[in-house]
Every structure is written in structure tokens, then in C-alpha cells.
Amino acid sequence: MPSDPPPDDADDLAARARKAKVDTMQRHVLVCTAADCSPDGTVARALSxxxxxxxxxxxxxxVETKCLSICRGDGATVVVYPEGTWYAGVDEALAERIVADHLVGGHQVDDAAFLTNPLTPE
Known part of the structure; x- marks a missing residue:
């Protein structure tokens, strides 16, 4: 088990996390940028x-990621947490719908989601 970071490192990390707004995040979006998905980052940029x-x-x-191991080769695979909603074949148009309906509106894009596996508290 790793030990706690030294106090100076912990304070620095906490400050960096606040600057990156990690302490206020309600959703995290992982976007595959592997060769079969969206290697040029177009979908990640559209979502951002x-x-x-x-x-x-x-x-x-x-956040751009490498391969999420579930791809069809027709667009990016995108996962939204904490809901655990998986989308496949995401292009710029679908990215706009995901932002409007799911990330801002709070409702997954049902016709585009292929799996939901929410994170649950322990």
C-alpha cells in the first residue's frame, strides 16, 4: 500500500486539483483517441x-484516453461517469447531442448509448 505523499506534495496536488476544478466536477467524460476511434481528437475537442x-x-x-477496448471503427467511444454511460460511433454531431442532452441536461442519449454501468457508493 503506498504511503501518503509528503505534506508539501499533498498541498501542491490539492492546489493543482482546485485549479483544474477537480473539486467541483460532477461528470467525467473519457474519450477514446486510439487509431480506430478518433485519433485526431476531433470528438474530444467538440465535447470540450x-x-x-x-x-x-x-x-x-x-479527458482524452487511449483505447477503451470497445470500438467499432466508426467514431469515438465515449464514457460518461458517474452514470457509466457508454456511447459508440461518436462523431461531432453526436458529441453536440451528448453535451446538450446528457452533460448539461442530465439525460443520456438513449438512441446512442449501448451500455450503462453506473458507479455506486461503497
Whole structure:
């Protein structure tokens, strides 16, 4: 089991987390940027831009990831937590719907979601 970081490191990490708004996040969005999904980052940029336009950057974090191991090769795989909603084949148009309906509106895009596996408290 790793030990706690030294106090100076913990304070630095906490300050960096606050600056990145990690302490106010309500949703985290993981976007696959592997070769079969969205290697140019277009979908991640569309999601980030939509979140910013909606004024939700303090509540929604968008992170580019490598392969999420579930792809169809027709767009990005995107996962939204804490709901655990998985979307496949995400392009810029679907990214806009995900921002408006799910990330801002609070309702998953049912016709695009293929799996929901929410995080549950222990």
C-alpha cells in the first residue's frame, strides 16, 4: 500500500486539483483517441468546446484516453461517469447531442448509448 505523499506534495496536488476544478466536477467524460476511434481528437475537442460554451467547465471534465477496448471503427467511444454511460460511433454531431442532452441536461442519449454501468457508493 503506498504511503501518503509528503505534506508539501499533498498541498501542491490539492492546489493543482482546485485549479483544474477537480473539486467541483460532477461528470467525467473519457474519450477514446486510439487509431480506430478518433485519433485526431476531433470528438474530444467538440465535447470540450460544447462544455465550455454551455458554461459547464467547472462541472464537466473531458479527458482524452487511449483505447477503451470497445470500438467499432466508426467514431469515438465515449464514457460518461458517474452514470457509466457508454456511447459508440461518436462523431461531432453526436458529441453536440451528448453535451446538450446528457452533460448539461442530465439525460443520456438513449438512441446512442449501448451500455450503462453506473458507479455506486461503497
Amino acid at each position: 468546446h460544447g462544455v465550455a460554451l454551455a458554461g459547464a467547465r467547472d462541472r464537466v471534465g473531458v
